[in-house]
Amino acid sequence: MAKVVLSTLNAKFIHSSLALRYLRSAIQEEHHVRLLEYTIHDPLDLIVAEFYEEEPDVIGLSCYIWNIEQMKKLIPLIKKVLPDVFILLGGPEVSYEAPFYMNMLSEVDAVAVGEGEELIQELLEALHLQLPVKSVSGLYYREQGDVKYSGPRGYANLETLPTPYPDEYMGELKHRVVYYEASRGCPFTCQFCLSSIEVSVRYFPLQRVLRDLERLIQAGVRQINFVDRTFNLKKDYALQLFSFLAEQEGDTAYHFEITGDILHPDLVEWLVQHAPVNKFRFEVGVQSTNELANQAVHRRQNFEKLSATVRKLKHSGKIHQHLDLIAGLPHEDYASFRKTFNDVYELQPDELQLGFLKLLRGTNLRADAQKYGYVAMDSSPYEVLSSHVLSYKDLIRLKRLEDILEKYYNSGRFTHVVSYLTEHCFETPFDFYQSFGDYWHAKGWTRIGHQPLDLVHRLREFLQFAGVWDEISYALLRVDYTLREKQRPRRLFWRSGMEEKEQDRWLMSHQSELRDIFPELSPVLSDTGFPSRAVIERIPRDAFLRLLPSIHAVDSTSEEWTAGTLLFMFPKTSGTPKIYGWVP
Numbered sequence: 001m002a003k004v005v006l007s008t009l010n011a012k013f014i015h016s017s018l019a020l021r022y023l024r025s026a027i028q029e030e031h032h033v034r035l036l037e038y039t040i041h042d043p044l045d046l047i048v049a050e051f052y053e054e055e056p057d058v059i060g061l062s063c064y065i066w067n068i069e070q071m072k073k074l075i076p077l078i079k080k081v082l083p084d085v086f087i088l089l090g091g092p093e094v095s096y097e098a099p100f101y102m103n104m105l106s107e108v109d110a111v112a113v114g115e116g117e118e119l120i121q122e123l124l125e126a127l128h129l130q131l132p133v134k135s136v137s138g139l140y141y142r143e144q145g146d147v148k149y150s151g152p153r154g155y156a157n158l159e160t161l162p163t164p165y166p167d168e169y170m171g172e173l174k175h176r177v178v179y180y181e182a183s184r185g186c187p188f189t190c191q192f193c194l195s196s197i198e199v200s201v202r203y204f205p206l207q208r209v210l211r212d213l214e215r216l217i218q219a220g221v222r223q224i225n226f227v228d229r230t231f232n233l234k235k236d237y238a239l240q241l242f243s244f245l246a247e248q249e250g251d252t253a254y255h256f257e258i259t260g261d262i263l264h265p266d267l268v269e270w271l272v273q274h275a276p277v278n279k280f281r282f283e284v285g286v287q288s289t290n291e292l293a294n295q296a297v298h299r300r301q302n303f304e305k306l307s308a309t310v311r312k313l314k315h316s317g318k319i320h321q322h323l324d325l326i327a328g329l330p331h332e333d334y335a336s337f338r339k340t341f342n343d344v345y346e347l348q349p350d351e352l353q354l355g356f357l358k359l360l361r362g363t364n365l366r367a368d369a370q371k372y373g374y375v376a377m378d379s380s381p382y383e384v385l386s387s388h389v390l391s392y393k394d395l396i397r398l399k400r401l402e403d404i405l406e407k408y409y410n411s412g413r414f415t416h417v418v419s420y421l422t423e424h425c426f427e428t429p430f431d432f433y434q435s436f437g438d439y440w441h442a443k444g445w446t447r448i449g450h451q452p453l454d455l456v457h458r459l460r461e462f463l464q465f466a467g468v469w470d471e472i473s474y475a476l477l478r479v480d481y482t483l484r485e486k487q488r489p490r491r492l493f494w495r496s497g498m499e500e501k502e503q504d505r506w507l508m509s510h511q512s513e514l515r516d517i518f519p520e521l522s523p524v525l526s527d528t529g530f531p532s533r534a535v536i537e538r539i540p541r542d543a544f545l546r547l548l549p550s551i552h553a554v555d556s557t558s559e560e561w562t563a564g565t566l567l568f569m570f571p572k573t574s575g576t577p578k579i580y581g582w583v584p
Helices: 018-027 044-054 068-081 098-104 117-128 167-173 206-218 235-247 265-274 291-296 303-316 334-345 392-410 415-425 429-442 452-466 471-484 500-509 511-517 519-525 541-550
Strands: 003-010 032-039 058-062 086-090 110-112 139-143 146-149 177-180 223-226 253-258 280-287 320-327 351-356 384-386 534-540 563-569 578-582
Touching: 003 018, 003 044, 003 068, 018 032, 018 058, 018 117, 032 044, 044 068, 058 068, 058 117, 068 086, 086 117, 098 110, 098 139, 098 146, 110 117, 167 206, 177 206, 206 223, 206 235, 235 265, 265 303, 280 303, 303 320, 320 334, 334 351, 334 392, 334 429, 351 392, 384 392, 392 429, 392 452, 415 429, 415 452, 415 471, 415 541, 429 452, 452 471, 471 534, 471 541, 471 563, 500 511, 500 534, 511 519, 511 578, 534 541, 541 563, 541 578
Parallel strands: 003 032, 003 058, 058 086, 086 110, 177 223, 223 253, 253 280, 280 320, 320 351
Antiparallel strands: 110 139, 139 146, 534 563, 563 578
C-alpha cells in the first residue's frame, strides 16, 4: 500500500477539483490517499509543510493554466524536503507539452497524458513491484537523464469508473461549487480550445449520473457545474437530465455549457414550459459573429438560430444566460469586434463576458501563431497581445471596455440607466462602454479602489463630460441605486424633493389613499413603522414609462402621465424592495 497525496491549487476556495476526486476513487481501496486542496493564494511553505507531515511515497499534482506559475515554485520546494518522493504531474497545462515541463522542472518524475484513472493504478503497482514505469502507457518519464514517452493509451471505460463523489466524502463539498460531467469529449474542432483534440463524445451511464446527482443535491451542494463541452449534443440524454433536475427540491443551482444554435426546438420548448425559475444557468459560447474569424478557427455557428434560441429562453424569464465573446481571433480587427459586441449585446443576456484569446499549449492556433502574426505572453495565461489585424493599443482599449462592462452591466446594479444610455445616448452599446472605459482610464480610476457609491458618482461625472446627462438618466440612476439596497438607504446621493421626516409625515397622512390605490399594501400600512422601510421618488414621465415592466403594481387610473411617483417598499428584515407607481 502506497501513501499518496493528490493535490492542486484551485483559483478560489469555493472551487473543488473533479479530476483529483476521480483519481482518489480509483485507488483508495488499495492505497492510503489524502486529497489536499489549496488555492493559488495560499503560502507555499505551508503547503509544503502539510505534504511533509503526510510522509507520502507519491505526490500527484493537477496542473492548469491558472495554477502553473505557482506550481513551478512549489515543485522544487517539495523535492527539497521530500527528496525521495515520486512527483507525478497531470492536467491540461502539462499534458500537451510534457517534455517542456520535465526539462524545466528536473524534480518531476513523470507526467501523465490524458485520462488518469487507470494510469495511476498501473503506475502505483509498477512502483510497488519496482518495475520500470515505461511499462505504463500514457506516461512521460525519465530514463538515464532523458525524457521518454511510453506510448499512447486508450480511453477509460466510463461504465466501470467509480464515482468521484462517494457518500463518505460528501461533507467536504458543503458550501462549494461542485464540478460534474455526464460525458467526455467534444464534437467540435475550435482551434483555440483544448477540447478540440478529443473529438469523440462518450457518455456515462444515465442511471449512474442520476444517482450521483441525487446524492449531491441531498448533501446540500450549492451549485453543480456540468463541465460537458456541449451538454445539449444528445437531445434525449439532455432532456432526461433536465427533467430529473427540474423535479429536485432544495436550493442547488445548475450550470451548463450550451451550444445555442443546435439546442433542439423540442428542448427549447420543454425548457420554456418546465424549467425551474433561476435554477438553470446556461453558458453559451458565441465568441464572434465574424464568419471569416469563425472559419479560420474551424468554428461552425449559425448566429441567427442561436439568437432565436437565446431570445426565446430570455422571454421565458426562467433561465440565467451567460454569453461569451473572445477578442483577438484571426481576421477580427477592432471594427469587426465592435460589430460582434453589438450583435451579441442586442440579445440582452444576463451576463456578457468579454474574454481575450489565449494561445493554450497543445492547441492548433498556438501552432499557427506566426500565420496570424500573434504576439502573446510567454507564460500563463498566454494571452494574445497583438495580431495581424489587432494592435496592442486596440487590445488595451478593449480591456478598459471589459472593466466597465463588468462593473455596470454584469453586476446588475445599473440595469435601467445603462439600458437607457445604450439605446438613446450613444451610437451603439459598444461606444458607451468604450468611451466610458477610456474616460475611466484618463481619470486614473483604474489604479484606485471603489465603493458602490463611487460607481454612481463616476457614471454621473462621465455622462456630464459626454454631454448626455439629462433628467431621465438622473431619475433612472436614482432608481437603480435604491433597488440595489437591501434596506432603506441611510443616506441618498441626491437631494430628494422631501426630507426624510417630511416623507415620513406624508406617508402617514396618505395611508388611506395608498390603501385605495394598492390594496395589497394594507397589512404593511397598518404597521406604524412602515415609513422607515419606504422611499418615495418623483420622476419624469419618460422615465416612469421605461420602468413600467419593473413596477410591481401601478395605478393605471390616469393615462395622461406628465410625471409619476414611485414608492419603494423594503421588506421588514432585508431584501430587494418592491416598486409601486402612481400619478398623484
